[in-house]
Amino acid sequence: MNLLIFFLILLLLFLLLVCSFVFSVFFLILPSLFWGAIYVPTKPEIVKKMINLADVKPGEKAIDLGSGDGRLVIALAKTGIEAHGYEINPFLVRLAQKNIRKAGISDRAFIHLKTFWKEDFSKFNIVTVYGMSHIMKKLELKLRKEIKPGAKIISNSFVFPNWRYSKKEEGVYLYENKN
Ligand SMILES: C[S@@+](CC[C@H](N)C(=O)[O-])C[C@H]1O[C@@H](n2cnc3c(N)ncnc32)[C@H](O)[C@@H]1O
Numbered sequence: 005m006n007l008l009i010f011f012l013i014l015l016l017l018f019l020l021l022v023c024s025f026v027f028s029v030f031f032l033i034l035p036s037l038f039w040g041a042i043y044v045p046t047k048p049e050i051v052k053k054m055i056n057l058a059d060v061k062p063g064e065k066a067i068d069l070g071s072g073d074g075r076l077v078i079a080l081a082k083t084g085i086e087a088h089g090y091e092i093n094p095f096l097v098r099l100a101q102k103n104i105r106k107a108g109i110s111d112r113a114f115i116h117l118k119t120f121w122k123e124d125f126s127k128f129n130i131v132t133v134y135g136m137s138h139i140m141k142k143l144e145l146k147l148r149k150e151i152k153p154g155a156k157i158i159s160n161s162f163v164f165p166n167w168r169y170s171k172k173e174e175g176v177y178l179y180e181n182k183n
Pocket residue numbers: 035036037039040041042043044045046068069070071072073074075076090091092093096118119120121133134135
């Protein structure tokens with residue numbers, strides 16, 4: 005009898021493990037991969053580089069496309085400007101919101117549980133992204149159609165296929181709308 009209970013518990017644990025694996029793959033990893041990029045956080049030294057390249061000016065407004073744990077949004081908001089993150093993984097949205105509260109910048113850092121593909125980029129002066137090569141062509145078209153003159157795009161690791169970057173530093177690329 006005791007052995008039967010032991011095996012039942014073992015079976016239950018195994019089923020729980022399989023369910024969480026299937027849940028993660030189908031509801032977290034595959035959607036991220038399909039609509040953008042899977043979660044890989046930007047290294048702290050690269051975050052600094054991206055902020056330097058953004059050359060933030062007072063009154064500007066920033067967006068991070070796929071904000072993960074909120075590190076870029078937090079770094080941007082810490083410069084004093086309003087920063088928004090768009091993220092489709094609800095667990096990362098909760099984590100980022102917690103990190104923002106901890107950093108004490110809830111008045112100017114905001115995370116939205118939404119895909120960035122539906123957002124109008126014309127409201128932003130600074131766009132940061134750590135995407136994947138398969139989205140860069142579509143993202144380039146959307147950005148070039150929507151961003152306002154003087155806007156800056158800072159891309160970690162990936163380049164746009166038909167747009168010449170104005171600066172490159174250690175795998176971080178700065179694009180500008182000079183119109
Ligand atoms: C490579 S991570 C970058 C995270 C964060 N920006 C950083 O630099 O640490 C990409 C993030 O984009 C999210 N993502 C993928 N597709 C998305 C979409 N269409 N809309 C919003 N977020 C998306 C993923 O869930 C993942 O957290």
